[in-house]
Amino acid sequence: MPPGTVLRGKWNGKRYRLERLLGLGANGQVYLATCGSRTCALKIGKETEDLQAEANVLASLDQRERSRPPFLLDVDDAEWQGKKLPFYAMQYVPGSPVKAYLRLHGSQWFGVIGYRLLERLSELHEAGWVFGDVKSDNVLVSGYGRVALVDYGGATAIGRGVRQFTEIYDRGYWAAGSRTADPAYDVFAVAVLWIHALDGKRLLQLTRTLLPQNRHPRELVELIRTNPTLRPMETWLDRALYGRFQHAREASEHWRALVHAAAQPKDASDGHVPGWMAGLLAASVVLCGSAAAIWFLH
Numbered sequence: 001m002p003p004g005t006v007l008r009g010k011w012n013g014k015r016y017r018l019e020r021l022l023g024l025g026a027n028g029q030v031y032l033a034t035c036g037s038r039t040c041a042l043k044i045g046k047e048t049e050d051l052q053a054e055a056n057v058l059a060s061l062d063q064r065e066r067s068r069p070p071f072l073l074d075v076d077d078a079e080w081q082g083k084k085l086p087f088y089a090m091q092y093v094p095g096s097p098v099k100a101y102l103r104l105h106g107s108q109w110f111g112v113i114g115y116r117l118l119e120r121l122s123e124l125h126e127a128g129w130v131f132g133d134v135k136s137d138n139v140l141v142s143g144y145g146r147v148a149l150v151d152y153g154g155a156t157a158i159g160r161g162v163r164q165f166t167e168i169y170d171r172g173y174w175a176a177g178s179r180t181a182d183p184a185y186d187v188f189a190v191a192v193l194w195i196h197a198l199d200g201k202r203l204l205q206l207t208r209t210l211l212p213q214n215r216h217p218r219e220l221v222e223l224i225r226t227n228p229t230l231r232p233m234e235t236w237l238d239r240a241l242y243g244r245f246q247h248a249r250e251a252s253e254h255w256r257a258l259v260h261a262a263a264q265p266k267d268a269s270d271g272h273v274p275g276w277m278a279g280l281l282a283a284s285v286v287l288c289g290s291a292a293a294i295w296f297l298h
């Protein structure tokens, strides 16, 4: 829809001016929009049912996490050129997909972002949901490594079957477990996210050349072992890929401990610090007082 289009909600009466397209997905279009003086993101769906299911997840999270402002702002239908358009309005999340963020700002951010992503997923799991569709496009990073999830279309109640996922992030695809929603499902996808973000070419090459019957977490572990940026996190990635974390909270604690340990030289003679860790340390010093520094120094 062209910028400047105004949509008026049929039931709640709010007017939204579409400013620009933010993203196009299988389930709909997301626009940056203004409603009076307020900026928001408007998701216009194809299927009312799918959109309603997403809005229900967002509403239930808002109910549980009352200490923050609500994410879901409005749910309604509009009419445009004689067609009914179901939509919902949500908070606009500034930022870029994690892969693009690392390309722009450097892989030294991967420690901080990884930790924050696992913390966000822990909150979601503790509310009874699995995100389901963890992938670079759905993890937006802004400012000093602030992380937000978008697209709750894959969110699934724990114990149900995950229906919306992206093949290479799916543990079923890698013969690493079922598609039943449990916290380990998301943690597996986080491991693949890091391989995708930091060694994307080899990952895609692997998926193109591997016979389906040979898909196995050990193939991913092999990539990690031969990548200097991923290697310091091998024990974490290995546990995540083999489903050995019960909870994302456990995974985030291990992640944090590993980032900490990797940044400390073991003794005076072993002063080697992986490049990205040294970068992280430098970043935390430069940003002294910022959230990154607070996180790192804790």
Ligand SMILES: Nc1ncnc2c1ncn2[C@@H]1O[C@H](COP(=O)(O)OP(=O)(O)OP(=O)(O)O)[C@@H](O)[C@H]1O
Pocket: 022, 023, 024, 025, 026, 027, 028, 029, 030, 041, 043, 090, 091, 092, 093, 094, 137, 138, 150, 151, 152, 153
């Ligand atoms: N609240 C938001 N703030 C900013 N950008 C957003 C927001 N929600 C979605 N986006 C952008 O729009 C894109 C598409 O949105 P979304 O993923 O919800 O659509 P989808 O149809 O479910 O996509 P997919 O096919 O990936 O499942 C996202 O990848 C993201 O870049």
